[in-house]
Amino acid sequence: MKTFIDETYQKRQLELSNRMIESNCDLFFCPPSSDLEYLTGTLRRKPTFGNISYTHGWVCGAFFRPFKNPLFVLPRMVAEFDMPHGATGEKIIIKETDDGSAVFEKIIKDFGPLKKIAVEQRTWAETTLKISEYSRGIIQNGMSLTNPMRRKKSDEEISLIREACLLADNSMEKITNTVVEAENEREISEELDHLLNLEGSRGVSFDTAVWAMGPSTNRDASDREKNNVIPEGSSLLFDFGAIIKGYCSDFGRTLSVGESDSELKEVYEIVIESAKQGLSAVRPGALASDVDRATRKVIEDAGYGDKFRHRTGHCIGLDVHEYPFISEEDDTPLEVGMTFTIEPSIFWPGRVGARIEDVVVVTENGGEKLNQYHEDFVTVEKASAKLQSDGGCEHDNLNDIGHLHDH
Numbered sequence: 001m002k003t004f005i006d007e008t009y010q011k012r013q014l015e016l017s018n019r020m021i022e023s024n025c026d027l028f029f030c031p032p033s034s035d036l037e038y039l040t041g042t043l044r045r046k047p048t049f050g051n052i053s054y055t056h057g058w059v060c061g062a063f064f065r066p067f068k069n070p071l072f073v074l075p076r077m078v079a080e081f082d083m084p085h086g087a088t089g090e091k092i093i094i095k096e097t098d099d100g101s102a103v104f105e106k107i108i109k110d111f112g113p114l115k116k117i118a119v120e121q122r123t124w125a126e127t128t129l130k131i132s133e134y135s136r137g138i139i140q141n142g143m144s145l146t147n148p149m150r151r152k153k154s155d156e157e158i159s160l161i162r163e164a165c166l167l168a169d170n171s172m173e174k175i176t177n178t179v180v181e182a183e184n185e186r187e188i189s190e191e192l193d194h195l196l197n198l199e200g201s202r203g204v205s206f207d208t209a210v211w212a213m214g215p216s217t218n219r220d221a222s223d224r225e226k227n228n229v230i231p232e233g234s235s236l237l238f239d240f241g242a243i244i245k246g247y248c249s250d251f252g253r254t255l256s257v258g259e260s261d262s263e264l265k266e267v268y269e270i271v272i273e274s275a276k277q278g279l280s281a282v283r284p285g286a287l288a289s290d291v292d293r294a295t296r297k298v299i300e301d302a303g304y305g306d307k308f309r310h311r312t313g314h315c316i317g318l319d320v321h322e323y324p325f326i327s328e329e330d331d332t333p334l335e336v337g338m339t340f341t342i343e344p345s346i347f348w349p350g351r352v353g354a355r356i357e358d359v360v361v362v363t364e365n366g367g368e369k370l371n372q373y374h375e376d377f378v379t380v381e382k383a384s385a386k387l388q389s390d391g392g393c394e395h396d397n398l399n400d401i402g403h404l405h406d407h
Contacts, residue, residue: 006088008156012039012149017066019145020118027111028118028142029131031061032082034318035120035146037246040070040087044246056100058126062089063107073107101130108134118142147323152337157247157317158361161339162370164201164249165359167242169373171195172253179236179255179380185210186226188236196242205241205248205320212236213353214260220349232258232382235268235353241320248320250341251371252357256379265377267304267346268354272375274298274344275356278312278326282360282367288330288340295344296328304346313341316359338362339370 016039020028030036032044040062060078062070070089072079079093094103108114108130114137119128121143132139153161171192178191189210196204210226213219214234221237230236236257241250254271256264278295292312299308311327316339324332326340343357358371 008154009040009088013064013070014067015149016064016145019149020064020066023116023118023140023145025116025118025140025145026065026114026137027116027135028064028120028145029061029123029127030064030120030142031123031127032078033120033122034246035142035150036062038146038150038318039064040089042072042083042087055096056094056098058124058130059094059100059104061120061123061127063111065111071107073104104130105134111135116140118145120146143323150317150322151315151324152335153317153339153361154337158337158339158370160244160247161249161317161359161361164205164242164244164247165251165370166372167196167199167201167244168240168249168251169371170199171240171242172238172251172373175238176255176378176380179230179257180382182230184227184229185212185236189226189240192238192240196240199242201242201244202246203243205243205250209239210236212257213347213349214264215351218350221345221347221353221355230257230382233260234258235260235264236380237353237355239355239357246318248316248318249359249371250316250320250343250357251359251373252343252355253373254354254356256377258382259379263352264354267352268377270299270302270304271344271346271354271356274308275342275358275375278342278344279360279367279369282334282362284334284336284362284364286334288324288326288332288334289328291326291334291342292328292330295326295342299344299346304348307346307348308344309347310345313343313357315340334362336362336364 036042056075059073060075062072064070072089072091074093076093076095094100114135117137118140119142121141174195175192178188182188189208192208212230212234216231216234234257236255239252241248274295277298278291281291281294295312311325313326315322324330339361341357341359345355347353358369360367360369
């Protein structure tokens with residue numbers, strides 16, 4: 001009896017076959033990557049890229065032909081430890097003592113004449129060059145085959161992304177006590193990674209970023225040196241994500257560390273309103289650029305337009321950054337089931353910094369936030385500052401020395 005998972009992968013491979021026929025593509029090579037995980041369930045060692053340092057690692061992957069089971073070509077170590085049980089398809093195992101190039105050449109030539117071959121966009125250069133040499137065919141980027149398939153998420157995929165978002169929400173809720181006691185940003189980011197793993201995340205969806213901005217530091221968002229201390233009166237910005245069964249979340253918030261000047265609260269409220277207007281622009285048929293414009297206009301009208309220095313967001317799924325992008329130049333129409341981030345910010349080094357980021361899904365009725373964490377302006381009083389204000393007295397527990405204030 002076939003399981004739901006078996007049927008899901010078969011359905012995806014059938015759609016891939018139809019797309020290959022439509023584009024006159026004879027063969028598609030896919031290395032360990034989000035595409036291979038999407039099509040077969042073969043997990044990546046690292047969610048951001050399937051770099052596995054094994055002998056003959058460059059040959060690792062699967063060949064797809066229209067309406068045929070995939071052919072997996074695997075170094076022995078990959079076959080032993082990374083293949084999902086029951087994966088459908090023929091398997092050729094390459095041992096450490098084999099001539100990897102000779103085996104790969106025979107596989108390519110056994111396919112017969114090949115006019116057009118697609119390779120997944122993260123295929124190693126050596127692999128792509130060998131395919132071109134052995135096939136004499138035209139090489140194309142395989143993203144044109146798989147991205148349209150992955151762009152609209154199924155109900156099951158949306159549920160997994162929602163779960164990953166909830167995991168990030170829960171971790172943010174718990175991290176504030178660490179902020180109270182932390183000596184530097186590294187302690188906070190490492191504790192966040194620990195919390196994400198405890199909550200059930202399969203690692204992190206990208207390198208966790210925690211950094212302070214404000215009048216007491218001339219740092220920009222690009223300065224991610226984690227040993228920096230966190231000055232009183234600064235803002236503390238978060239950018240991190242979780243992974244549930246391969247599906248990613250991407251989350252951001254801003255805290256005030258100690259009492260800050262009035263501009264931080266003003267800027268934070270501008271960023272919150274910007275995100276709300278971006279969400280209100282989400283609907284089927286709207287363009288990705290429409291969401292960017294709606295988000296950006298709020299910040300521009302407030303006089304901080306040149307401090308919003310990046311795109312509004314990006315699609316998200318098995319990769320934390322997927323196409324299309326929510327940016328001014330991307331006119332991709334939004335469709336029901338697309339998931340992406342809305343992440344406005346104001347970064348002004350030496351003065352103020354604030355950001356917020358949530359994942360949203362396009363529904364028949366508009367946009368729905370998958371994150372549920374609140375948007376309140378929160379002030380965290382550092383333990384050291386509290387001790388000084390109390391005359392250096394000792395306290396028995398964390399709740400005595402750290403206070404959170406929602407404004």
